[in-house]
Amino acid sequence: MKNVIVGQSGGPTSVINASLLGVFKTAKDRGADIVYGMVHGIKGLLDKDVVDLSKQIKNDLDMDLLKRTPSSFLGSCRYKLPAIEGNEKTYDQIFATLKELDIYAFFYIGGNDSMDTIDKLSRYGKKIGSPIRFMGCPKTIDNDLAITDHTPGYGSAAKYIAATTKEIIRDGLVYDYPVVSVIEVMGRNAGWLTAAAALAKGEDCEGVDMIYLPERVFDVDAFVKKTGEMLKENRSIVIAVSEGVKVADGRYVCELADHVDYVDAFGHKQLAGTARYLAGKVAEKYGVKTRAIELSSLQRCAAHITSRIDVTEAFNSAGAAVKAAFEGKTGMVACLKRVSEDPYMCITELANVSDIANVEKKVPAEWITKDGTYVTPELIHYIRPLIQSEITPLWVDGLPRHLRLVK
Amino acid sequence: MKNVIVGQSGGPTSVINASLLGVFKTAKDRGADIVYGMVHGIKGLLDKDVVDLSKQIKNDLDMDLLKRTPSSFLGSCRYKLPAIEGNEKTYDQIFATLKELDIYAFFYIGGNDSMDTIDKLSRYGKKIGSPIRFMGCPKTIDNDLAITDHTPGYGSAAKYIAATTKEIIRDGLVYDYPVVSVIEVMGRNAGWLTAAAALAKGEDCEGVDMIYLPERVFDVDAFVKKTGEMLKENRSIVIAVSEGVKVADGRYVCELADHVDYVDAFGHKQLAGTARYLAGKVAEKYGVKTRAIELSSLQRCAAHITSRIDVTEAFNSAGAAVKAAFEGKTGMVACLKRVSEDPYMCITELANVSDIANVEKKVPAEWITKDGTYVTPELIHYIRPLIQSEITPLWVDGLPRHLRLVK
Numbered sequence: 169m170k171n172v173i174v175g176q177s178g179g180p181t182s183v184i185n186a187s188l189l190g191v192f193k194t195a196k197d198r199g200a201d202i203v204y205g206m207v208h209g210i211k212g213l214l215d216k217d218v219v220d221l222s223k224q225i226k227n228d229l230d231m232d233l234l235k236r237t238p239s240s241f242l243g244s245c246r247y248k249l250p251a252i253e254g255n256e257k258t259y260d261q262i263f264a265t266l267k268e269l270d271i272y273a274f275f276y277i278g279g280n281d282s283m284d285t286i287d288k289l290s291r292y293g294k295k296i297g298s299p300i301r302f303m304g305c306p307k308t309i310d311n312d313l314a315i316t317d318h319t320p321g322y323g324s325a326a327k328y329i330a331a332t333t334k335e336i337i338r339d340g341l342v343y344d345y346p347v348v349s350v351i352e353v354m355g356r357n358a359g360w361l362t363a364a365a366a367l368a369k370g371e372d373c374e375g376v377d378m379i380y381l382p383e384r385v386f387d388v389d390a391f392v393k394k395t396g397e398m399l400k401e402n403r404s405i406v407i408a409v410s411e412g413v414k415v416a417d418g419r420y421v422c423e424l425a426d427h428v429d430y431v432d433a434f435g436h437k438q439l440a441g442t443a444r445y446l447a448g449k450v451a452e453k454y455g456v457k458t459r460a461i462e463l464s465s466l467q468r469c470a471a472h473i474t475s476r477i478d479v480t481e482a483f484n485s486a487g488a489a490v491k492a493a494f495e496g497k498t499g500m501v502a503c504l505k506r507v508s509e510d511p512y513m514c515i516t517e518l519a520n521v522s523d524i525a526n527v528e529k530k531v532p533a534e535w536i537t538k539d540g541t542y543v544t545p546e547l548i549h550y551i552r553p554l555i556q557s558e559i560t561p562l563w564v565d566g567l568p569r570h571l572r573l574v575k
Numbered sequence: 576m577k578n579v580i581v582g583q584s585g586g587p588t589s590v591i592n593a594s595l596l597g598v599f600k601t602a603k604d605r606g607a608d609i610v611y612g613m614v615h616g617i618k619g620l621l622d623k624d625v626v627d628l629s630k631q632i633k634n635d636l637d638m639d640l641l642k643r644t645p646s647s648f649l650g651s652c653r654y655k656l657p658a659i660e661g662n663e664k665t666y667d668q669i670f671a672t673l674k675e676l677d678i679y680a681f682f683y684i685g686g687n688d689s690m691d692t693i694d695k696l697s698r699y700g701k702k703i704g705s706p707i708r709f710m711g712c713p714k715t716i717d718n719d720l721a722i723t724d725h726t727p728g729y730g731s732a733a734k735y736i737a738a739t740t741k742e743i744i745r746d747g748l749v750y751d752y753p754v755v756s757v758i759e760v761m762g763r764n765a766g767w768l769t770a771a772a773a774l775a776k777g778e779d780c781e782g783v784d785m786i787y788l789p790e791r792v793f794d795v796d797a798f799v800k801k802t803g804e805m806l807k808e809n810r811s812i813v814i815a816v817s818e819g820v821k822v823a824d825g826r827y828v829c830e831l832a833d834h835v836d837y838v839d840a841f842g843h844k845q846l847a848g849t850a851r852y853l854a855g856k857v858a859e860k861y862g863v864k865t866r867a868i869e870l871s872s873l874q875r876c877a878a879h880i881t882s883r884i885d886v887t888e889a890f891n892s893a894g895a896a897v898k899a900a901f902e903g904k905t906g907m908v909a910c911l912k913r914v915s916e917d918p919y920m921c922i923t924e925l926a927n928v929s930d931i932a933n934v935e936k937k938v939p940a941e942w943i944t945k946d947g948t949y950v951t952p953e954l955i956h957y958i959r960p961l962i963q964s965e966i967t968p969l970w971v972d973g974l975p976r977h978l979r980l981v982k
Contacts, residue, residue: 180749208751239745246750331879331974338646338977339876342587343653344615349872372977464868465756469746472738473879475973555973566882566962567738570745570779 170199170272172490174221175206175213176240177247177278177285181309181321182328182471183482185571186235187277188242190486191305192221193231195273198494204269207573209245209276210285214258216265224573233571235479236561238471241573248281249288252295259292266300273301273493277486279308279319283501283525290499290521301493304501304521305486309468311360314527315519316503320485321468323478323554326364328470329353329463330555333368333376333408336461340404341374346456348395349406351376352443354467356412359383359531361467363543364551365408377405382412383531384540386421392449394541399454411442421445472568476557481514488516512553577606577679579897581628582613582620583647584654584685584692588716588728589735589878590889592978593642594684595649597893598712599628600638602680605901611676614980616652616683617692621665623672631980640978642886643968645878648980655688656695659702666699673707680708680900684893686715686726690908690932697906697928708900711908711928712893716875718767721934722926723910727892728875730885730961733771735877736760736870737962740775740783740815743868747811748781753863755802755812758783759850761874763819766790766938768874770950771958772815784812789819790938791947793828799856801948806861818849828852879975883964888921895923919960 174191176184188205195203203221206212219242225231234241250258266274276286283304290302306313311322333351340349353362359381369375377398380386398405413421422442443460451458481504489502501524505517535547561568581598583591599610610628613619626649632638641648657665673681683693690711697709713720718729740758747756760769766788776782784805787793805812820828829849854865888911896909908931912924942954968975 180746211751237745238742239747239749243751244749327973332873332877334974334977335645335876335878336872338644338979339587339872340646342646342651344618344650367974370972370974372979459872461871461873462869465743465746465866466739466868469742470739471742552973557973558970560967563965565777566734566959566964567741567774567777570741572745572779 171202171204171270172200172273172275173204173206173213173218173266173269173271174275174277175209176242176244177209177276177282178244178308180238180240180244180468181307182238182324182469182474183235183321183479184277184307185237185241186479186482187305187307187320187486189225189231189234190483191275191277191490192225194487194490198490205242208243209247210249211245211247212243213262213265218269219573219575230571233562233569235483236471236559236568237570238469241571243573246281249285252288252292262289263293263296263298271300273303273490275303275305275486275489275493277305277307279306279310279313280526280528283521286501287499287521287525293498301496301498303489303493303497304524305489306501306503307482309361310355310358312358312528312530314524314529317506317514318504318554320478320482322360323475323481325361325467326367326551327475327555328467328473329361329364330367331473332463333365333406334373337368337373337376337404337406340406344403346399347404347459348399348447348450348456349404349459349461350443350447351406351408352411352441352460352462353408354463355382355410357382357528357530359410362408362410363531363547366543366548367551367555376408377402378407378541379543380407380409380413380541381531381536382410382414383533384536385416386413388415388421388424388449391446392453395450396454399456409442409446413442472561474559475555476559477554479559485516492518578609578611578677579607579680579682580611580613580620580625580673580676580678581682581684582616583649583651584616584683584689585651585715587645587647587651587875588714589645589731589876589881590642590728590886591684591714592644592648593886593889594712594714594727594893596632596638596641597890598682598684598897599632601894601897605897612649615650616654617656618652618654619650620669620672625676626980626982637978640969640976642890643878643966643975644977645876648978650980656692659695659699669696670700670703670705678707680710680897682710682712682893682896682900684712684714686713686717686720687933687935690928693908694906694928694932700905708903708905710896710900710904711931712896713908713910714889716768717762717765719765719935719937721931721936724913724921725911725961727885727889729767730882730888731880732768732874733774733958734882734962735874735880736768736771737774738880739870740772740813741780744775744780744783744813747813751810753806753810754866755806755854755857755863756814756866756868757850757854758813758815759818759848759867759869760815761870762789762817764789764935764937766817769815769817770938770954773950773955774958774962783815784809785814785948786950787814787816787820787948788938788943789817789821790940791943792823793820795822795828795831795856798853799860802857803861806863816849816853820849879968881966882962883966884961886966892923899925
């Protein structure tokens with residue numbers, strides 16, 4: 169018996185289900201009996217909430233639908249396992265359930281925090297002499313994982329951001345009066361997603377005028393001044409700004425707004441957005457029309473526009489994790505390694521999960537221009553291959569068709 | 576000599592350039608010499624800012640790019656011609672320019688306000704005995720034009736809204752705790768766009784839980800109460816709400832927020848959004864996670880996802896306007912008439928512009944459910960055919976390629 173189990177964790181991406189399919193199909197091809205799915209990640213395992221994936225993914229059409237389905241098919245969680253020391257009971261419970269399900273290998277698709285789960289489980293497994301292999305499959309739109317060249321999920325989010333930015337740039341030029349559009353892009357600490365707005369520029373597009381990443385301290389006055397200078401040259405100014413930009417004293421720009429809408433269930437203040445705040449500053453100063461556009465959750469779920477490179481790499485890296493586990497590896501992550509620039513080529517390579525868990529990869533300082541208002545050609549060169557080629561949605565009755573979990 | 580001139584006016588749609596192509600190609604096919612484009616609509620004509628479209632649209636590839644290009648290719652304006660009486664000078668100036676360009680027929684692609692331009696120009700033309708024909712080509716994402724079954728531009732916006740709503744619904748289910756997502760859709764007075772969220776529901780999708788149109792008075796307390804009841808049944812609640820919903824005293828819901836971000840160049844208060852306000856109310860009352868998602872300008876410019884029906888109808892109705900003008904008609908609009916429900920079939924039909932200009936078509940009361948929180952199957956049946964079939968973007972280097980005006 170070779171049963172395996174797979175879970176999805178953290179925020180979804182447009183291709184997180186391509187990773188799931190990669191685990192499912194490769195495990196099946198390599199002789200797995202039952203491929204279990206944890207519902208809502210490790211929390212589902214603790215609650216013994218698992219499904220037999222063969223009953224969900226029944227044929228080739230289901231596979232094609234699954235890799236085009238946004239959000240985590242199995243559901244996700246933001247639950248972080250406690251430290252091993254002093255919490256052995258939780259770990260014993262997990263290992264008892266895994267034993268009950270006769271699990272041979274355990275796969276977890278996620279970002280930094282999820283890799284921490286793999287790290288802890290593999291360490292505990294070694295400690296108690298468990299033969300179960302624990303492997304991580306990287307995913308995050310944020311692209312902030314160490315070691316791997318980039319993360320599955322990033323390319324499709326970058327493609328969505330670049331494509332919609334191109335559309336917003338065209339739209340901004342429609343009238344004959346000045347308009348300043350501020351596009352707010354996800355990424356609290358790393359600017360990879362915001363940088364993707366740079367891809368909009370080309371023969372058929374003016375491109376964005378400024379790009380602000382959270383890696384640099386943000387100066388509101390300098391921003392307003394520079395926007396004013398640009399308004400002298402151009403009718404439409406489009407600016408991409410990360411939601412995570414902070415001013416010198418460490419506050420997020422969105423915290424500068426003088427009102428709080430409400431405090432949510434977790435005690436987090438819901439502040440007016442960064443784009444909204446900055447658009448207000450520009451309107452106040454220059455009396456021009458402004459637009460604040462939040463790209464919102466669609467950055468992580470607009471599966472109708474994905475990168476084929478990304479989908480393929482998500483599938484392949486998950487498959488590589490399965491192969492490694494079946495060959496005896498544990499406590500590792502299947503990363504991507506760029507072996508050629510032109511033509512672009514990536515292979516998979518294993519890394520120790522302890523080198524990836526809880527580490528955050530930011531945009532290197534040398535890939536941001538000196539004045540901090542744009543990115544360098546090196547950064548564009550790095551991202552460009554990741555958005556190439558498309559996966560056409562399966563259109564049914566005018567809309568993209570998805571696959572959903574049936575319990 | 577048969578020169579014609581065409582302009583685009585009002586807010587853009589994803590297919591407004593398919594209408595432009597319809598005028599250009601049909602006029603050329605029917606023997607027009609020069610097809611001029613007004614840059615920024617009638618304002619461009621007043622400034623003698625026109626281009627020869629043959630120098631912009633040079634081959635079949637340009638045509639294919641043009642109909643996939645968002646925003647108004649020629650630029651737009653929100654300029655409304657003054658009343659004829661007392662402003663004959665403005666009209667004389669326009670007719671002098673048209674004479675100078677040797678114009679045979681004049682086409683204007685736009686909504687209510689733009690049809691007013693056609694109305695006034697054709698009336699003035701008759702008054703002074705001008706032989707120039709003036710024809711309107713309807714377009715607006717709002718679908719609020721009288722007489723025509725629907726407007727070109729609406730189908731693609733509806734498709735975008737329905738497709739992204741499906742993605743947001745999947746995304747909302749990702750975690751194992753309650754989430755309320757409020758999607759804000761364009762439409763100040765008419766709820767056609769918001770109603771399109773109903774299309775999300777199907778075999779593979781739970782659909783939205785509530786839909787609020789501006790045709791009904793909005794009751795904030797009733798909304799919060801109903802959301803609370805729904806939270807007892809479902810983990811994820813998704814609500815589509817029109818930006819134009821108003822409470823009983825006539826104020827927009829977004830005006831209920833107790834702060835104003837700034838006052839823009841036109842003296843309009845920039846208020847916190849409707850979705851944002853309502854999400855805040857729900858969070859306050861139930862302490863659950865909420866998300867406010869504004870679909871923003873992408874509703875009118877997400878040309879990467881358009882309806883083929885819509886693109887074709889935009890092209891065809893513009894072509895019908897040209898045909899009619901060449902046959903001597905003036906002061907008319909090429910409308911769409913649904914001649915068959917199943918299979919869906921629309922033909923073009925001429926209507927007098929005076930019956931369309933400045934009239935606003937709202938969602939009929941009988942297409943909204945009694946409690947005002949959803950739409951009826953009749954409304955869904957009306958919209959569904961308009962989002963059918965796709966136009967694939969022309970992908971170049973990972974992104975949709977556009978055509979832009981070269982001056």
